[in-house]
Amino acid sequence: MTSNSTPPESRDPRRGTRSARDMRVLVVDDDFRVASIHADIVSGVSGFGVQATVGTCAEARAAMAAQSPDLVLADVYLPDGDGIELVRSSGADAFVLSAAVESATVRRALTAGVHAYLVKPFTRQSLVDRLERFSRYRKLMTTPHPLKQEEIDRALSVMHGTSQPVTAAGSTTEDLVLDALGTEERSAAEVAEVAGVSRATAQRRLSALAGRGVVTVRLRYGSSGRPEHLYARSSGAGW
Template sequence: MARTWSVLVVDDDFRVAGIHADIVAAAPGFRVQGSVRTIAEAREALATDRPDLMLVDVYLPDGDGIELVRGAGVDAFILSAADEADTVRRALHAGVLGYLVKPFPRQTLSERLDRYARFRHVLAGRRGLRQEKIDQALSILHGQTPGAVVVSRSATEQLLLDALGEGELSAAEAAGRAGVSRATAQRRLATMAGQGVVQVRLRYGTSGRPEHLYSKQA
């Protein structure tokens, strides 16, 4: 079963917070854990149930959102009207994974959430990570175009095999977990199936069109 990522929205403007929460709720694989207006409320929420990701404004009634991120130990995006270079650098030093200057189109945040989910899928698990997998995750997070980080054929196939280690997956599911395009996943999985590296079976849905499911060869 695919992972659902929980998000805490931290913004003192309830209208803006509501817009951000709506975008999160509409994003596949995400849910809104809560929406709070102050640092004190955010810390209380963190103590009760830590989210996977926070969306945090810089200027909050009782303090600085960047300092909240610095001490929270939780993945975070800064969503703020603050566009000063010093503020952006300070946020990056605090460990934020993204910085969006308000106002921004809804699609922009939706795309960042999609990248975050794919980034987390690539970095899932407790095993050691090869350099190409780390590079792939960072490439996804920063929205680099395909080829900006060069991943060899064998490395790409290994990313897909790692994804299949979690169980039987469709090409689309394997692509999301490996952080590659669906077309690339389909092509590489078909090649590995022909080589006997992975096995494939057909699952018939209500539409009558079969879906290919891939798994590691025993």
């Protein structure tokens, strides 16, 4: 890869389009074309925005000093240093996106605390999937109360994509969904966010619970579009 000396401000292809509510992502790759592709993927995922794209460790540290990113996407080999060491020393949440496949390099990245390691070239959907998982992970881990073990397990299973969330003994996905429903009326999307599962999984489990009479369903009609299904615990239903 070749270094690009263009200032970070002019190298962010979506600069100025990020919502204040979006998570800030710093893209670190010395190949400008690759950095632009990664930035474009980030910008296309709801809830994320590109803080800057940079090509060196020095530029990355300057961007971090100006504003702490919520997530760093870093290559391993950079013109003036090592992307894994950059991530480790920054303490930021990070993914490593690299062509490096040596087991020692991957282990070193995992030891540095990265949440994902994607080997270039990878598909757009591979990064989208990790970003969506990271969004759900952050929501589960951002809470004012002390975390319970099952909440930590749930967040880790969401981030790392286990097929069945790790929960307390005897707990199932339906338990998670019903717990997420609580005593309120919620949509499948809201339940999915609280439970840390996909919307499709929440929808399936809620439908099964409704079929057994454990929860009730009603339609909420908006000003346009299809009506939304709202779920609530059935009165007197045991669990």
